[in-house]
Amino acid sequence: MIPDLLAASRSADSMYVEWKRLHRSGMRRAQEDLFPLFERTRHFRVYCSTVVPGLVQTPEYATALLATISDFQGTPDDSAEAAQARVERSRVIREGRHRFAILVEEDVLYRNHGGPDVMAGQLGYLLSVMALPSVSLGVIPRGTPRRMWTIEAFHLFDEHRVQIELLTAKVTITQPSEVQTYAKAFGRLTKMAVHGAEARQRIVAALDSVG
Numbered sequence: 001m002i003p004d005l006l007a008a009s010r011s012a013d014s015m016y017v018e019w020k021r022l023h024r025s026g027m028r029r030a031q032e033d034l035f036p037l038f039e040r041t042r043h044f045r046v047y048c049s050t051v052v053p054g055l056v057q058t059p060e061y062a063t064a065l066l067a068t069i070s071d072f073q074g075t076p077d078d079s080a081e082a083a084q085a086r087v088e089r090s091r092v093i094r095e096g097r098h099r100f101a102i103l104v105e106e107d108v109l110y111r112n113h114g115g116p117d118v119m120a121g122q123l124g125y126l127l128s129v130m131a132l133p134s135v136s137l138g139v140i141p142r143g144t145p146r147r148m149w150t151i152e153a154f155h156l157f158d159e160h161r162v163q164i165e166l167l168t169a170k171v172t173i174t175q176p177s178e179v180q181t182y183a184k185a186f187g188r189l190t191k192m193a194v195h196g197a198e199a200r201q202r203i204v205a206a207l208d209s210v211g
Contacts, residue, residue, distance in 0.1 A: 019075075026082065037161075043099050047185075047189055048102075049108070051108060057087070060118045060121055063080050066086075138194065
C-alpha cells in the first residue's frame with residue numbers, strides 16, 4: 001500500500017496527459033522525449049490491439065499513422081519528422097542488451113494505414129524483425145478463445161512503468177500493484193498468442209491479401 005501511495009505522489013502531475021497538450025507544437029518532441037526511457041529499459045513488453053506497435057513500425061507506416069492522428073487531433077502536422085524520430089528511437093531493438101516481447105491482435109495485420117505498398121513494407125518488416133534473437137513477436141488469432149478481453153494498447157517498461165494509450169491521453173502508471181496487474185494481463189494475452197512459424201504464417205497470409 002505504501003509503495004503505491006509513494007509512486008502515485010511522485011507521478012501525479014504526469015500520470016494523465018492529454019495528447020493535444022503533448023502535441024500542441026507537433027509530435028516529434030513527444031517521440032524524442034522517450035529516448036532515455038527506451039535506452040535504459042532492458043525488458044519491453046508491448047501489447048497493441050489496433051495498430052502495429054511503434055517499436056516495429058516502418059518510416060512509411062509511422063508517417064501515415066501519425067498524419068492521421070495529427071489530422072484527428074487538429075494539432076500541427078510534423079508526421080514525417082515525428083516518424084523519423086520514432087524510427088530513430090526504435091534502434092534499441094537492434095542495439096544494446098534489450099529484450100522485447102510484442103503482442104498484436106491478428107486484425108492489426110489487416111488494418112490499412114498508408115495503402116498497399118506501405119502495408120506490404122510494414123508486414124515484410126515484421127517478418128524480418130521476428131528473426132532477431134532479442135525479439136518475441138506473438139499474434140493473437142482471430143476467433144481464439146479469450147483468456148483476456150481485448151484492451152487498450154500498453155507498454156511495460158521493465159517492472160517499473162506502464163504507459164497506456166487512450167484516444168485522448170497518455171496514461172503513465174508507476175504504482176507497483178497496478179504495474180503487476182498489467183503484467184498479469186500481458187501473461188494471459190501471451191498464452192493466447194501464437195509465435196514462431198505459426199505467427200509467421202499469419203503475417204504472410206496478411207501480406208498475401210494486400211492488393
